[in-house]
Amino acid sequence: MSRLAARFEALAKAGRKALIPFVTAGDPRPDFTVPLMHEMVKAGVDVIELGVPFSDPMADGPVIQRASERALAHKMSLRRTLETAIEFRKTDQDTPIVLMGYLNPIEAMGYEAFANAAQRADIDGVLTVDLPPEEGLECSALLKARGIDPIFLLAPNSTDERVKKMDAAGSGYIYYVSLKGVTGAGHLNTADVEHKLQQIRANTNLPIAIGFGVKDAVTAKTIANIGDGVVIGSALINKIEDNLDDLDLAKQEIITLLASIRQALDS
Amino acid sequence: MTEKYNMPDERGHFGPYGGIFVAETLMPPIQELNEAYQRYLADPVFIAELDADLKYYVGRPSPLYHAERWSRELGGAQIYLKREDLNHTGSHKINNTVGQALLAKRMGKTRIIAETGAGQHGVATATIAARLGLECVVYMGAVDVARQSLNVYRMKLLGATVVAVESGSKTLKDALNEALRDWVTNVDNTFYIIGTVAGPHPYPAMVRDFQSIIGREAKEQCLEATGRLPDALVACVGGGSNAIGLFYPFIEDKSVKMYGVEAAGDGVSTGRHSAPLCAGRPGVLHGNRTYLMCDDDGEIIETHSISAGLDYPGVGPEHAWLKDTGRANYVNITDTEALEGFYALTRMEGIIPALESSHAMAYTMKLAPTMRKDETIIINLSGRGDKDMQTMAKREGIEL
Numbered sequence: 001m002s003r004l005a006a007r008f009e010a011l012a013k014a015g016r017k018a019l020i021p022f023v024t025a026g027d028p029r030p031d032f033t034v035p036l037m038h039e040m041v042k043a044g045v046d047v048i049e050l051g052v053p054f055s056d057p058m059a060d061g062p063v064i065q066r067a068s069e070r071a072l073a074h075k076m077s078l079r080r081t082l083e084t085a086i087e088f089r090k091t092d093q094d095t096p097i098v099l100m101g102y103l104n105p106i107e108a109m110g111y112e113a114f115a116n117a118a119q120r121a122d123i124d125g126v127l128t129v130d131l132p133p134e135e136g137l138e139c140s141a142l143l144k145a146r147g148i149d150p151i152f153l154l155a156p157n158s159t160d161e162r163v164k165k166m167d168a169a170g171s172g173y174i175y176y177v178s179l180k181g182v183t184g185a186g187h188l189n190t191a192d193v194e195h196k197l198q199q200i201r202a203n204t205n206l207p208i209a210i211g212f213g214v215k216d217a218v219t220a221k222t223i224a225n226i227g228d229g230v231v232i233g234s235a236l237i238n239k240i241e242d243n244l245d246d247l248d249l250a251k252q253e254i255i256t257l258l259a260s261i262r263q264a265l266d267s
Numbered sequence: 268m269t270e271k272y273n274m275p276d277e278r279g280h281f282g283p284y285g286g287i288f289v290a291e292t293l294m295p296p297i298q299e300l301n302e303a304y305q306r307y308l309a310d311p312v313f314i315a316e317l318d319a320d321l322k323y324y325v326g327r328p329s330p331l332y333h334a335e336r337w338s339r340e341l342g343g344a345q346i347y348l349k350r351e352d353l354n355h356t357g358s359h360k361i362n363n364t365v366g367q368a369l370l371a372k373r374m375g376k377t378r379i380i381a382e383t384g385a386g387q388h389g390v391a392t393a394t395i396a397a398r399l400g401l402e403c404v405v406y407m408g409a410v411d412v413a414r415q416s417l418n419v420y421r422m423k424l425l426g427a428t429v430v431a432v433e434s435g436s437k438t439l440k441d442a443l444n445e446a447l448r449d450w451v452t453n454v455d456n457t458f459y460i461i462g463t464v465a466g467p468h469p470y471p472a473m474v475r476d477f478q479s480i481i482g483r484e485a486k487e488q489c490l491e492a493t494g495r496l497p498d499a500l501v502a503c504v505g506g507g508s509n510a511i512g513l514f515y516p517f518i519e520d521k522s523v524k525m526y527g528v529e530a531a532g533d534g535v536s537t538g539r540h541s542a543p544l545c546a547g548r549p550g551v552l553h554g555n556r557t558y559l560m561c562d563d564d565g566e567i568i569e570t571h572s573i574s575a576g577l578d579y580p581g582v583g584p585e586h587a588w589l590k591d592t593g594r595a596n597y598v599n600i601t602d603t604e605a606l607e608g609f610y611a612l613t614r615m616e617g618i619i620p621a622l623e624s625s626h627a628m629a630y631t632m633k634l635a636p637t638m639r640k641d642e643t644i645i646i647n648l649s650g651r652g653d654k655d656m657q658t659m660a661k662r663e664g665i666e667l
Contacts, residue, residue, distance in 0.1 A: 054566065058448065078565065105564055107549070109565065132288070181452040
C-alpha cells in the first residue's frame, strides 16, 4: 500500500480528516522550505503538497503566482524541488509528499527521467495541473510502476463520466477544486461543495481532498467534513508574503494557522 | 502528386503536437466548444451567415495585389501581396473573430474575453462584440499596452474593458495566462476567443479553419492572375494564424514552397528573440504541445521582438508538425531586417505594413532575388502599419 493510501486509511479509521498544506518549494528562499515542512508536520499536517515553481502558472491566482516568481528568482526548479524532498526525507520517512505543478518542467526533464528521479526522492504522489488523464496515461503509467500515485483534479463542472475517468486513472486521492476559479479565490460556497461531493462519491471510492479558496479554520472544518481532507495554500503563502523581511515570523504565523485548523478539524 | 493531409486527429493531435493540456475546470467548456464547432461548421445556415459577414462586414475577398515595382527592384520572382491589411479593423484577425463570435452567439454566451499582443486581435474582438452587443474584456500585457496605445484606445472606444496584465514578462503570454484565469472563473457565460492557432484543441484547428479563407482566396486569385499555382508562400509567424491561414489550402500542393518567418529580435544567437521553431524545443504551454522557448528546467524564457504580435514563446502546434515533416520551412528575421522590409514596401509600393508583416517582407527581399522572374511569391500582408506609427516615429526621434 502506498504511503498516501495508508495515511488516508489510518485517518479514516481514527475518524479524522487530512490536513494538507500547499507551499511552493523555494519560496521565498530555497533554505526556507525544509525547516518549514518539518514544523508543519509538528503542527499536525498529514500530507504535504510541494509546489514546483513554474513561470506560467495558469490555474493559480496572484498569491501562488508570486510565490513561483520568488522561488524562480532563486533559480528554483523541478530538479531542486526534488532535492528539497530528499533533504526532508532524511529525517521524516512518514509524511507523504505530493509534488504539484505544471507539465512543462516534467516534459523538459523527460517522463521516464522524472519518474525515476521522483522515485529516488521518495515522492508519494504527483499532481500535474495541466495534464488531464486523456494526455497523461504515459506519465501516469511510469509513476504507478514506481509506486507513485498520479493525482487528478475534479471541478464543480465535472460530469459523472469524468469522475469515473479520474477514478480509473488516479490513485492516492482526488483533489476536488471547490470552485470555478483560480487558487486563492474568494467565492467558495460550501453548500455547492456538499452537493457536488455526493455526485463524486457515487462514482469513486478514492479519498477526496478539497482545496481552492479555503482561508481559515472555520471554512477548513466545514470543507474537511464534507470530504476526507482539506488543502490550504494561498492562505499560508500570504503569511510568507506579508513577512518577507521577517521569515521567522512568517513561519510562526503559518504554524499558528495550521495548528488552529488542526484543532478545529479534530474538535 | 498530392497526398491527403488530414490533421489534426480527433483529440487535436498533429503528430506529437497539439492536444488538450488544461486544468480540469476547462475540460467541460472545451468539450462544449468542440461539439458546437463540429456542429456549426457543417451547418449551411451558419456557413451562409459567416460568408455574408466576411463579404459585407469584413470586406472580403481581399485583393491579391501584384507588387510590380518592388518585384522589378528585387530582380527575381513576381511578388503578390495578399491584402489582409485592407480588411475591416486592418488585419487578418477579424476573419477568426467573426467566426468565433457567431459560435459564441449560437452557444448562448453573453460575455467574450480575448488576449492580445499587438492589439489587432483585441480590436477585432472588441469590434465584433460591439456589433453583437456582447460584453468584452481584453487582456493585454502592460508592456504591450504601452507600445500599442492606439489600439488600446480603439478597444476602449468600442466598449471593451482592457486589462493591463502586470505579471511575468507583461506581454502576450501573460495576457493568455490571465485570459485563461478569467475563463476558468467565468466558464458558464464566457466565450474565450483565442486569436491564434494555439491553445487547447479545438482552437488550433478552429482558428485555422476560420483563417484559411486567406489561402483559398489566394489560390483562386493566383490561378486567375498567373494561370498557375504560386511557387512560394511567405508569412510571418508569432502564434501563426495568418501563416496557417495562407498555407493550409496549399498543403497538398507539394510544388508550393512555404516559408514561415519568425521574429529573431536582436538575433537568434543573442537569445533575445521570439523564434521557437528556429531555436526552441518541444514542450507544453497554454493547452498544447509545441515548440517553445524554455530553459533546461522547462521554465518559459522571456521573448523579444520589435513587433508585439510576434512576441510569444510558443507557436501553433500545426506549425510544429509542418516543421518536423519538412512541409514548411521556418526562417527568421531580426528587428533591423524587419525595419528594412517596412521601409521597402512603404516606399516602393505606397503600402505601410504592420511590423509583424514586415518580417515577411524582409524575408521576401532575401528570397525573391534567388528565384526566376517567371516564378511567383505570395506574401501574406497580414496587417497595416497604422498601429505602429508611434513606435516608428519614436525610433526616428519624432514626437507625434
